[in-house]
Amino acid sequence: xxxxxLSSLMRVEQPPLIGGGKSLGQVTVDICAPLERRAGxxxxxxxxxxxxxxxxxxxxxxxxxVTGVGTWxxxxxxxxxxxxTNFVFWIGIGHAGTLxxxxxxLFRQRWRTSVxxxxxxxxIFAVICAGLFPVIHMGRPWLFYWIIPYPNxxxxxxxxxxxxxxxxxxxxxxxxxxxxxxWYVGLIPDLATLRDRLQSGWYRRLxxxxxxGWNGACxxxxxxxxVYLLLAGLATPLVVSVHSVVSTDFAVAQMPGWHxxxxxxxxxxxxxxxxxxxxxxxxxxxxxxxxxxxxxxLRHVGAMAKLVIATxxxxxxxxxxxxxxxxxxxxxYESFAFLNRALGPLNWGFAIMIACNVLIPQLLWFPQVRHRxxxxxxxxxxxxxxxxxxxxxxxxxTLERDFLPSSWSGYVPTVxxxxxxxxxxxxxxxxxxxxxxxxxxxxxxxxxxxxxxxYSNHGEAR
Numbered sequence: 001x002x003x004x005x006l007s008s009l010m011r012v013e014q015p016p017l018i019g020g021g022k023s024l025g026q027v028t029v030d031i032c033a034p035l036e037r038r039a040g041x042x043x044x045x046x047x048x049x050x051x052x053x054x055x056x057x058x059x060x061x062x063x064x065x066v067t068g069v070g071t072w073x074x075x076x077x078x079x080x081x082x083x084x085t086n087f088v089f090w091i092g093i094g095h096a097g098t099l100x101x102x103x104x105x106l107f108r109q110r111w112r113t114s115v116x117x118x119x120x121x122x123x124i125f126a127v128i129c130a131g132l133f134p135v136i137h138m139g140r141p142w143l144f145y146w147i148i149p150y151p152n153x154x155x156x157x158x159x160x161x162x163x164x165x166x167x168x169x170x171x172x173x174x175x176x177x178x179x180x181x182x183w184y185v186g187l188i189p190d191l192a193t194l195r196d197r198l199q200s201g202w203y204r205r206l207x208x209x210x211x212x213g214w215n216g217a218c219x220x221x222x223x224x225x226x227v228y229l230l231l232a233g234l235a236t237p238l239v240v241s242v243h244s245v246v247s248t249d250f251a252v253a254q255m256p257g258w259h260x261x262x263x264x265x266x267x268x269x270x271x272x273x274x275x276x277x278x279x280x281x282x283x284x285x286x287x288x289x290x291x292x293x294x295x296x297x298l299r300h301v302g303a304m305a306k307l308v309i310a311t312x313x314x315x316x317x318x319x320x321x322x323x324x325x326x327x328x329x330x331x332x333y334e335s336f337a338f339l340n341r342a343l344g345p346l347n348w349g350f351a352i353m354i355a356c357n358v359l360i361p362q363l364l365w366f367p368q369v370r371h372r373x374x375x376x377x378x379x380x381x382x383x384x385x386x387x388x389x390x391x392x393x394x395x396x397x398t399l400e401r402d403f404l405p406s407s408w409s410g411y412v413p414t415v416x417x418x419x420x421x422x423x424x425x426x427x428x429x430x431x432x433x434x435x436x437x438x439x440x441x442x443x444x445x446x447x448x449x450x451x452x453x454x455y456s457n458h459g460e461a462r
Contacts, residue, residue, distance in 0.1 A: 016451075017110060017111055017113070017114070017297065017299060017300070017450045018114070018294060018295055018297070018447060018450065018451055019293070019294040019295075019297050020294040022294065022451060023451075024448050024451070027444055027447055027448055027451070028193060028197075028444055030292075030294070030295070031190075031292075031295070031440050031441070031442050031444050031447075032193070032194065032197055032440065032444075034290045034291075034436070034437070034441075035194065035437070035438065035439070035440070036197070036198075039437060040289070042288070042289045043289055043290075043433065043436070043437065046285065046289060046429070046433055047430070047433045047434075050425075050426050050429035050430045050433060051426065051430050052426065053422050053423055053425055053426025053429075053430075054423055054426030054427050054430045055423075055426070056419050056422055056423050056426065057419060057420055057422060057423010057424060057426050057427060058423060059419070060416050060419035060420045060423055061132075061136060061420060061423065063416060064136065064416055064420070065136075065141060065142075068139070069136075069137070069139050071414060071416040072413075072414055072416065072417050073411055073412050073413050073414045073417060074411070075409050075411070076407070076409070077399060077400065077402065077407050077408065077409035078396055078399045078400055078409060078410075078411040079399065080395050080396075080399060081392075081395060081396050081399075081411050081413065081417070082392075082413050082417040082418075082420070082421060083133045083134075083136060083137045083417070083420075084133065084134075084137065084249075084395055085388065085391045085392045085395050085396070086129075086130075086133050086388075086420075086421055086424055087130050087133040087134055087137075087168075087246075088130075088246055088267075088391045088395075089130075089274070089387065089388045089391050090126045090127070090129040090130035090133075090424065090428075091126070091127065091130040091171075091172065091175075091242065091243065091246055091271070092243060092267070092270060092271030092272075092274045092275060092387065092391075093122070093126040093129075093130075093271075093274055093275050093278045093384075094122070094123040094124075094126035094127045094130065094175070094179070094271075094275060095123075095239055095242070095243060095268070095271040095272050095274075095275040096119055096122070096123075096272055096274075096275025096276045096278065096279045097119040097120045097121075097122050097123025097124075097126075097179065097275065097279070098123060098175075098179065098182075098235050098236070098238055098239050099119075099239055099272055099275065099276075100112050100115060100116050100119040100120075100279065101116045101119055101120050101123075101182060101183075101186070101232070101235070102182070102231075102232040102233075102235040102236045102239070103232075103236055103239065104116075105228075105229075105232045106229075106232055106233070106236065109303075110449075110450045111299060111300055111303045111450075113442075113443060113446040113447050113449070113450050114295050114296050114297075114300050114442055114447060115279060115283055115296065115300055115304070116186070116443060116446070117183075117186065117187075117440065117441060117442055117443045118279065118282055118283060118286060118432075118441055118442075119275075119279050120179065120182065120183040120186065121183060121431075121432060121435045121439075122275075122278060122279060122282055122432065123179045123183070123275075124176065124179055124180055124183060125427075125428050125431040125432055125435075126275075126278075126428060127172060127175055127176045127179065128176075128427070128431070129424045129427055129428050130172060131172045131176070132424065132427075133424075134165060134168050134169070134172075136420075138165075146159070147159055147165060147166055147169050148169075149161075164248070164249035164252070167245050167248065167249065168245070168246065168249065170245075171241070171242045171245040171246065172242075174238065174242070175238050175242045178231070178234060178235050178238060179235065179238075181231060182228075182231045182232070182235050184210075185224070185227060185228055185231060186228065186443060186446075187210075187439065187440075188210075188211055188212060188214055188224065189214060189216075189224070189444070189445040190439075190440045190443060190444050190445060191207045191210050191211040191214070192211040192214035192215075192216065193444060193445075194207045194211075194440070195207045195208045195211050203438075239268065239272070240264075240268055243264075243267045243268045243271040244264035244267065244268060246267060247263035247264045247266070247267035247268075248263070248264070250263060250394070250395075251263040251264070255337075255398055255399070255402065256331070256333040256334045256336065256337040256398070256402075256403075257326070257334065257337030257338060257341070257394070257398045258394075258398060260322065260325070262318060262321055262322060262325070265318070266315075266318040266322075269311055269314040269315055269318060270311075270315050270318070270357075270387060270390065272311050273308065273311035273312060273314070273315050273357070273383070273387065274383065274384055274387035276304060276307050276308050276311060277308060277379075277380040277381075277383035277384050277387070278380070278384055279304065280301070280304050280305070280308070280376060280377070280380040281377065281380045281381060281384070282432060283296055283300070283301070283304070284296075284301070284373055284376065284377045284380075286436055286441050287373075289436070290436060290441055292441065292442065295442050295447065296442075298370075298371055301370065301371075301373065301376055302367075302370050302371070305364040305370045305376060306364075308361055308364060308379075308380075308383070309361060309362070309364050309365060312357060312358060312361035312362070312383075315357050315358065316357070316358040319354070319358065322338060323338050323342075326338040333403060336401070337398060337401070340397065340401050341393055341397050341398075344397065344400075344401065345400065345410065346392075346393055346396065346397045346400070349389050349392060349393050349397070350393055350397075352385065352386060352389045353386050353389045353390045353393055355386065356382045356383055356385055356386025356387075356389070357383065357386040357387060357390060360379055360382050360383070360386075361379065361383060363375070363379060364376070364379065396411050399411075
């Protein structure tokens with residue numbers, strides 16, 4: 001009797017994942033409603049600024065291609081700066097999509113059903129943004145296909161498999177392909193639902209084509225679930241491998257502050273951290289703009305916030321280990337590299353990095369903060385600012401002060417670089433808002449499996 005009483009005390013009744021006591025039909029109506037009516041004023045207020053930033057970025061990149069990379073603020077000492085910083089930042093943003101979609105699916109975390117579709121779309125758009133910067137950095141982006149190892153007529157000229165540029169190409173290509181297939185397979189049941197609801201027109205013909213003749217039969221569902229499980233298993237190693245490859249771009253170099261074995265796990269933790277923050281930003285925006293308060297609840301935001309706390313602590317631990325290793329090693333160059341980050345010309349950026357990535361996320365320990373959507377939204381934006389600054393400090397801060405004091409040089413970004421950065425954000429948010437307008441933001445088929453009437457919260461992973 002005592003054990004029964006204790007277990008009943010320990011069991012905490014959690015609120016349902018989906019609010020409002022929805023039925024199966026109401027879920028379909030609510031999620032399809034934004035797609036079947038005209039875009040609201042909030043959507044246009046978000047879309048027009050994003051489109052404006054995208055146009056600004058297109059102009060900046062066009063000017064860059066006509067003029068050359070001399071329009072950037074690079075010099076003989078700082079050969080990487082905004083371009084590679086943006087690349088590492090965007091490839092990191094895409095990691096949370098695979099984490100939420102694949103890993104949490106394998107661990108049967110049912111709360112992921114309301115956020116996985118947005119996270120998967122975010123991954124695809126972030127990888128597109130990331131892939132643009134190495135291509136631009138090549139100097140002759142119209143020859144980007146030269147990094148593809150295929151039989152050609154260029155004689156002895158062949159790809160250099162020891163080049164980090166080639167590693168990034170394979171990492172981005174593999175990650176984008178698996179993420180796109182995984183996202184599309186998850187969309188098929190919902191596309192069939194849209195096909196059956198729409199009357200006629202080009203949109204119905206399009207979703208009908210991509211729904212692949214889905215009929216909802218038992219055998220169809222069995223094969224779908226098997227394929228989805230296999231894709232989740234294939235996508236899971238990419239969370240570790242892709243950003244480990246990106247971190248190797250730095251770890252194989254001889255620059256002090258870069259050649260460290262902690263970089264792969266450190267970069268992976270930072271990538272998931274920044275990606276989770278971006279998912280929170282997009283979730284809260286979609287929740288407000290698309291009126292999805294019953295589907296993205298406090299419980300979802302709270303679960304995401306707890307993951308943010310965990311990854312923030314991992315990132316903070318990595319910072320501490322880096323400094324300890326550099327100082328304990330006795331290597332003067334290594335010690336100077338890290339002291340220069342904290343006390344050198346870019347110390348203001350280091351302070352922003354520590355504040356946004358380590359200190360501010362600790363506010364999420366308090367339920368009073370986690371349950372306030374505006375507070376979580378602001379924290380998520382600050383985290384993304386801090387994670388971009390982290391990459392900038394690692395790259396530009398290290399290159400500004402190398403082995404020879406006579407070659408030390410500062411770096412100041414130009415207007416073209418800033419416009420390109422803003423344009424990448426414009427591309428990302430334009431694509432995401434178009435996705436919200438024309439495709440279901442929430443996976444209807446998966447949400448229906450966690451309704452209060454069809455699934456008991458007691459058996460759910462906590």
